[in-house]
Amino acid sequence: MKKILLIVIVMTLSAMAYFFWQQQNNKIIKTTHLPPKFKIGLVNGCRKIPQFINRLNMRQPAIDSKQQDHNGGLLIRDMSNNSTWQDESWTKSGYLAAFERDNKGNMYVAPLPYVSLTLNPPQKQNQIYKIDTQTAKMDLYLKMPSSEIPNNKNPFGTMGLFYDCDTNSLYVSSVAGSLPKQEKGVIYQIDLNKNKVVSQLKHVDAIGVGVFNTLKGKKLYFGSARKPHIYSVYLDEKGHFVGDKNYELSISEIQGGNTTVAKKFVFSRKNNKFIMTIKETEFGFRLLAENNPNKKKYHFEYSLADDKWVFLAFDND
Amino acid sequence: MxxxxxxxxxxLLFSCSSEQEKANQQKLIEYSxxxxxxxxxxxxSSIKLLQQYKQKVEDSLHSNPPILLISKKTLPDEAYLAQQVAINNPEFTRFTKHPQSKIALRNEIMTSRKLLAADISTNNKGKLKGCKDQCYRVEMYNFFYNMSSVAFVDVKNKQVLAINTYSDAQPDLNNNLKNIAMAIAKNxxxxxxxxxxxxxxxxxxxxxxxxxxxxxxxxxxxxxxxxxxxxxxxxxxxxxxxxxxxxxxxxxxxGESGPPIExxxxxxxxxxxxSEFCEKTRHFSQGDWQFDYQITPSDGLEITAVRFKNKVVMNSAKLLDWHVSYSTREGFGYSDAIGCPLFSSAVVIAYEGPQIKKIIKNNQELGFAFIQDFRQPPWPTPCNYRYEQRFEFYNDGRFRVAAADYGRGCGTDGTYRPIIRMDIEVDEKSENFSQWNGKTWQKWQKEQWHLQQSDTAYTEQGYLFKITNDNDSGFYIEPNRGQFGDGSKGDFAFSYITVNHANKDEGRNDMVTMGSCCNKNYQQGPEQFLTPAEDLAQQNLVLWYVPQIKNNGTPGQEYCWADTRVENGIKNIKVWPCYAGPMFIPTGL
Incomplete structure (x- = not known):
């Protein structure tokens, strides 16, 4: 009798394990069943120019995050006469890694130490700031929900930003707390309606992030902070992470490519073709002083036939 | 293993190292x-293939154009003809000489082969339209610029159809270089x-x-x-x-699959x-000297527990920051931290471990120098820096804590200020710090700072300070005024004395930031530890030393400077380092 009971328990547990395994698989497979309004292509076309920029009456306004020859932070530069404008609150972020706009013209900024930690103390690196589209005022928007605090051996926190109009989500990569032999980085999905993190991809040290709607579903691409490799992960209809990361390509494998890492993804549409541009940087979990004259941008074209990015060319960044 | x-x-000095020194070296460099x-x-140098190749390279630098060709014996006739057509094209050979000096640069043909379908891209499709069997691809590598040039040649009409150049790009190797690479590896x-x-x-x-x-x-x-x-x-x-x-x-x-390994x-x-110098603390000993050392996240190489004849003379010495300011641009400059190349808050990093050099004067070996180099990867291009920490240890018990800048920085109006922290040990509890006032030694009573100037008084021997115990044993401190024979022009240093608190970290641990880059006065960072000024009586002390070194890029007067020259057709970096740092001379120890 006891043996029969034991067999029944084992069979029941096996059946439950199989059920949950199937459920997990179904969740991944579901990504290929696309939502009704799903459109292949760009996901950030709804981003607006901030209202305060319009009021500056600049002839050719550009958002300048290169932070060279000034004391850090974002600048609005009039390309027609090279004049610049900066709200006094923008120095809060110190030097910065990335900026992004949303569908209302609000801007989001991720801090990043540059040359020294004077303007970017480690304890203030794992957070992002928001610049209000109307007032141009910068305020702390969100501290990443992590117990890891940047320090002198890894002074980095938030790194890359990307906005997805479909889900009104901001994706933020962070490498806070990562160790030489331990990837403790996280990519966060922030729901901008709820102003909170709603999904996380853990154990991933990433810098650049970018979202694109592929043939098989919504994907987030990211550049590893440790290798010249690009990975992707599927997102569901709410923009949540689904399944594991997949290796896509390596910029060092490109003829003439470098052993650098991808710091930024830009998706665009030219002549009815989707183009992915990857900007590179040299990163080694130490302070950056980006002045490499041979920095490159790599351009890829999306192949609808086989759902892959095909290398086109590179040029100087 | x-x-x-x-x-x-x-x-070269090390080629005649004694067995004892070799043993010491092995202690330094052994790792698993x-x-x-x-x-x-x-x-x-004894590989024959390499010797022959070097001779060919040298010969090519005297030819016109200066290009090492693939020999006729190893190429089909048409491919050889394509090579000849390419090297006679002025556009293809445009970068074979230095643009200003016209000195020959090292160039080598890597490939001359028939055109493949994959060679035709949207960029050259138009120019290669009529190509069939008669078109060749000729690739040349420029060793000076690290650049590849590709010529598309129509051998039938002896004409170059298109030329592409790729900066910072390397082509596939010719067979000769492949064989040389294998020979070097195997030998x-x-x-x-x-x-x-x-x-x-x-x-x-x-x-x-x-x-x-x-x-x-x-x-x-x-x-x-x-x-x-x-x-x-x-x-x-x-x-x-x-x-x-x-x-x-x-x-x-x-691995069987997955991302490529490189x-x-x-x-x-x-x-x-x-792995060898940041994650580990190592021990070194030579002669009567011994100490521990480690490359820190942002305070350079730190040497600790420095002993002479088994007596501790310095608990710690390190360099926290290099402040670089530019006189013509108010507030412009950098605070450069030096340290580990990975997982650190350094911006100027170590490429290799420490080196050791003998100190020889008048054919006499006086001691040794323990040297650590730090570079910013694109150095010596503008706005990139290279620094050195140099610890000199003499057989008679003297030691010097020095630092050097190797340029090149962002201009010729730069001033470098390294922030050096030294915990000299003459007594655990009661150390005295005195300054020579021209007549006598005057003891400092409170934490304070001093600026070395042109009217500063020194003893006959050139001493400015002394740090001693209650028995007046310790070290005289001799600032650098250009007397150490290293080409230096003097330190003009700020010196600070602070109390060494056991329960308060005033720079003992790795410090992420240390003052502003661009202050020209005593406010270089250490002043934060002497406000308010504490009594020095019956205290263990720390000496902070901040030299001020003005660079010069004027030809003939270079100082804290570096320049790229052509030598044997490739880049050679000429440096004019500027050294700074005081000497410690034992007294009564």
């Missing part, structure tokens, strides 16, 4: 692991040590070898990696074909320095 690395073989960074770059003692004597010979059958792509991202040299596959592991031997030597080797596992110069150097 343990490997030995001769870190100091670059120094899978990484090997090779520093013995003279072992390949390397560290490769032989790794895969075994019996198996490393050209006739081996059980080991597959192949040539993998690799990069020398820092030297911008032409590099390739002959790879020895043994079982499920591969040994990568990175060969530098610009210099004709081995950069280093590394084992990797052979081993490069930067990766090898970073991992080597990080």
């Amino acid at each position: 343990k490997y030995l690395l001769l870190l100091t073989s670059l120094s 692991g899978k990484l090997i960074a090779n520093q013995d770059r003279s072992e390949f 390397s003692t560290i490769v032989i040590k790794e895969i075994g004597d019996s198996q490393i010979n050209p006739t081996m059958s059980q080991i597959k070898t192949s040539l993998k792509n690799s990069r020398c991202e820092r030297s911008h040299h032409l590099c390739v990696a002959p790879t020895f596959v043994i079982g499920d592991r591969a040994l990568w031997a990175i060969v530098d074909l610009t210099d004709g030597d081995l950069v280093g080797v590394r084992w990797t596992e052979l 081993v490069t110069e930067r990766q090898l150097e970073n991992e080597f320095v990080f």
